[in-house]
Amino acid sequence: MSPILDRAHDFIFKNARLLDRQLFAYLFKGGSKQAVIQALAAYQNPDGGFGNALEPDKRVPDSQPVDCEMAFHILEMIDAFDHPCILQACGFLQRISTPEGGVPTALPSVMNYPHAGWWNTPPDPPASLNPTAALAGMLLQHSVRHPWLDRAIPFCWQAIAASESTEYHDLLPMIAFLQHAPDSVRAQAELQRIRRRIEENQLVCLDPNAAGYVHPPLDWAPTPQHWARNLFTDADLQADLEHLLSKQQEDGGWPISWTPVSLAVELEWRGWKTVQALYTLRAYGVEVS
Known part of the structure; x- marks a missing residue:
């Protein structure tokens, strides 16, 4: 292994969740895809949704929409988006959808457990593009058919057209949807509107x-295939790749840029962030193994 991967290996196996250890092993050491799926299954509840602090900043065991989004990302990373748990999760999303057709950012059960302040949720939360658009975008990308998507797509179109948000966590889900939306002409018009918003608001x-808590180029375009790649020059991305490499800590892991709920949560996030950093570096052709 390279020094980068060797140090990350030590950090991951000393500190990270079983899920992130298995994900690291599969992506960088020839490990088992099935082992990743089995570790992820521990976060899926009988209602089909994912919870149990898969997104670590909220410690709620009940299923949550953002945890479903994180599960979808993991299955995408290991090329397992055809797994039956996807449709099971869609059933959960359908049951929690609002009349508008989207899902809330979080469900009220989050309030019963320790959580970061940004997860505070009202008793009757509205539908949100975060994470509805991200979930719908991944389902569209992988040609998954489910009745939930039939209602989520119109919600996303309407909400994106009405939105002037400059929040990263709103814009990235919008982009995820628009990259794979069924009406490419309409999608390109909305993407150009988002591009202007990103540039004009710096x-x-x-x-x-x-x-x-800032968002450099690689946060916006974590792989070269992402639409946001075209927002940046090669020099911008090269500089950010070098900066990302430089952020590997003495213990081998990558840091987080926000205050976690606890020391244990910080390590959970750092395990995930370390795998993501290596994944992005390799996607852009940086030799990490």
Whole structure:
């Protein structure tokens, strides 16, 4: 293994969740895809949804929409989006959808357990593009058919057209949907509107020394295939790749840029972030193994 991967290996196997250990092993060490799926299954509830702090900043065991999104991302990373748990999760999403056809960012059960302040949720939360659009985008990308998607698509179109949000966590799900939306002409018009919003509001952080919860180019375009790749010059991306490499810590892991709920949660996030950093570096051709 390279020094980068060797150090990350030590951090992952000392500190990360079983899920992230199995994901790391599959992606970088020839490990078992089935082992990743088995580890992920522990986060899926009998209602078909995912919970149990798969997204670590909320410790609620009950199923949550964002945890379903994270599960979808993991299955995408290991090329297992045809697994039956996808349709089971869609059934959960259908049951929790609002009359508009989308799902809330979080369900009220999050309030019964320790959670970060940004997960505070009202008793009757509205549908949100985050994560509805991200979930719908992945289902469209992989040609998954489910009745939930039939109602989520119109919701996404309407909500995107009405939105002027400059929030990263709103815009990235919009892009995920529009990249794979059924009406490509309409999607391109909305993507150009989003591009202007990103550029005019200077939403991308190009300063490698910026502190806090900022979003550099690779947050927007984690792989070269992402639509946001075209927002940046080769020099922008090369600089950010070098900066991402430099952020590997002495213990071999990558840091997070927000205050976690607990020390254990910080390690859970850092395990996930470390796998994601290596995944992005390799996607852009950086030799990590």
